[in-house]
Amino acid sequence: xxxxxxxxxxxxxxxxVEEWYGLAVAETDPEKKIEYFDKVLELKPDFAGAWNLRGxxxxxxxxxxxxxxxxxxxxxxxxxxxxxxYNKEDAETELxxxxxxxNSSE
Numbered sequence: 001x002x003x004x005x006x007x008x009x010x011x012x013x014x015x016x017v018e019e020w021y022g023l024a025v026a027e028t029d030p031e032k033k034i035e036y037f038d039k040v041l042e043l044k045p046d047f048a049g050a051w052n053l054r055g056x057x058x059x060x061x062x063x064x065x066x067x068x069x070x071x072x073x074x075x076x077x078x079x080x081x082x083x084x085x086y087n088k089e090d091a092e093t094e095l096x097x098x099x100x101x102x103n104s105s106e
Contacts, residue, residue: 010043017043021050030057048077052084059087064095 009016015023017040024036037054040047055070071088074081 012039012042015039017047024050024053030060033057046077048074048081048084051077052081052087055084055087055091059091059094062094064091064098067091068095 012020020036020039020043024033024040027033027036034054034057037050037057040050041054044050051070051074055067055074058064058067058070068088068091071084071091074084075088078084
């Protein structure tokens with residue numbers, strides 16, 4: 001049983017997936033939230049919801065390429081994940097606007 005306990009309660013820096021997730025959700029600083037979601041994903045890389053929420057924090061910081069990569073990962077895990085699809089489309093739209101603005105100012 002000790003093996004199973006260890007398997008299901010894997011920790012990083014003394015915290016479980018649930019604890020890191022709770023910290024991420026409660027945090028207000030986007031950089032810290034991403035750091036915490038990274039810990040969640042290190043422990044549970046197939047957690048599509050954490051990839052989606054991580055992507056949203058990159059959107060907040062206007063780091064759209066990184067956001068899209070996170071949404072892609074969420075969609076790789078859960079291809080019919082509506083929130084991740086919508087969020088990816090939104091991030092792609094913002095990225096297109098930025099590129100269009102850059103091209104028109106040249």
